[in-house]
Amino acid sequence: MTKKQSKNSEVKYLILKPLGYPLKASYHEYPTVDNLRVFEKYAKDQWKGEFVAKGKLLFDMRMFPDFAFEVVNLDPEFGIIGESTIIFVESQNKTFETEIVRDVTLDDVVGHEEAKKKVRIILEYLKNPEKFGKWAPKNVLFHGYSGTGKTMMAKALANEAKVPFLSIKSTKLIGEHVGDSARRIHELYDRARNLAPCIVFLDEFDAIALDRNYQDLRGDVSEVVNSLLTELDGIQSNEGICTIAATNRIEMIDYSIKSRFEEEIMFDLPSFNERLEILRKNFKDFPLKVKANLEIVASNTEGFSGRDLVEKVIKPALHRAIADGKDYIETNDLITSIMRVKKPAGTPPKQMFV
Template identity: 50%
Template sequence: MARSAQRSSLKKIPQEAIEAKEATAEIVILQPIGYPLCGIIEEYPRIEEPELFECYARMQWNGYIARKNDYLFDQRMFPDFAYRIQEVRPEDTIIGQSTTIVVNQEEKEKTDIEYPVEIAFDDIVGQVKAKRKCKLIERYLEEPERFGKWAPRNILFHGPSGTGKTMVAKALANKTDVAFLPIKATQLIGEFVGEGSRQIHQLYEKAGELAPSIIFIDELDAIALDRRYQELRGDVAEIVNALLTEMDGISQSEGVCTICATNRTAVLDGAVRSRFEEEIEFVLPGKEERKEIIKLNLQTFPIKAEANVDELAKLTNGLSGRDIVEKILKSALHNAIMDDMEKVEAHYFEKAASGLQKKETNTHLYV
């Protein structure tokens, strides 16, 4: 943040000074900012009764110096929720019982809600079975009222890292033209007790408002680890309980689909895994799929590439699509550019592939 976040509570004025009429602010306009720690979405409490909130705000911040761009922090209803002072008249005066306090509740531009438009199912090589199973989710999002209690609300994507789980989820949102709300499970584990569960409920509340919508929780095993391993990573019971409550549909809106992704199904807690009506497996690409991945990506190279696609497909056996692109193709391209080459010759790809194989072999020796 460019400017320092000054906390106005450090500058409270004694009561006798507040009573001096000329020192009191006439009006203070606040903008909701959010919580200091990163949340799921830039959500803030909606104020339904402005007059009641104004009374509450005057009582809480009575005596604080109000300076433009400073922050005021809620200490009661929503602890540590921050408001930025957009405007104060007169400037550098204090909040008193006669101060008019207004909250600007216009929606903030920045949000983690996505409306994917750049990814389509045709852009994803392979995963034929997974894409076919996604047709059920597609039908549900298009006609949620048709399914009733038989709705596929909770879906588990599982398989090796880099096999396209996130891409398929985004393509599904794009195909059905619904809001896509993504979060990594690791972001839910906060510093304070109750923070993660609050974020879960906020996420589902927002998804309900935008329904039909997709909630995508990546790295599910970070919070849904089998209880036998809980002592190794801290207590996340509140987060899991909040997630289970929402997945059970106690307060879930029609048209909200939860898609969770993991590459470690063996360590998932049984209570969590049992909530998924469908489990969709993602697999490593076969030889023909690896060839297609290589061909498609070589076409986007900024310089010409001379690669033996068949040979490269053999050398990349056992790699995910992401590994092929990021660790083989990109590595070869970057090395050719650093060598001031006008084209990426075949040996650059072979060297990248053999180097990766050696690295993985050495890693396995230490596992």
């Protein structure tokens, strides 16, 4: 416990997960949260003054007696529910996730120095939204190769700004029926307005921001694009909300939507030095001894993203070493992983063993 935080400190944000009843009974109706603001008032009336920490169970004692909610995240890490505490419930259909990020900072993002410089204005905005007025950086587009750190950068911003992180795979916004997609987009931003300041992170953005020339390919393209334009334009007050969209296929995005983004930030593949740093960072807490020459590994992974290095090189090498009963990993273990990966087109072959 720090000097600044005590058990009597008021919690700023509280995320609950519906668990259910202690005993299953056919007459029990499973409650759903239809209106976040109404639920927040209802919850505070019951639980104001209650001490909470991650994992704590809270029981409804009114309309749905004994129905349990679990505290899955909160900021700070413990405290009491107070009058200004923002309480919300995880979406039961898991259309979008709400997180309070604590495990990644901008220093953890290897490389992308120009991108880091540009996103610091977002950090300042989230810390002090009223300072910017109409000059706020409300919509920013991250684009570039898959696995290069776009999501990590957005989470680091949320952590350093101490704001909630609302994320969604854009494919989950695509509905089966007319109007579904528009409704989900507006629900996402309704939650964001309740939590502002916050970050809305739209991953795989090209899935919903398709150029309207693809209307014949997917019938709801115009509906989705128009709903996005409404929210990105901030027809309703979106003060304190920064939308960060991420895509690997920027050329697929409708021009009218691209024009709503004040900044387009490119994420490129890591250089030799950056690959070496990524390898070093990931071997800091490695479960086996490391007897590998990481410079050789870095020199033979040109064209690999940071995710490739972890998922296609390090992890398979670790699993094989464990399966073989080894208590260490060496250069050849990693080189074997590299040779099993199909290298990006145009990448010249290199000497594997030095």
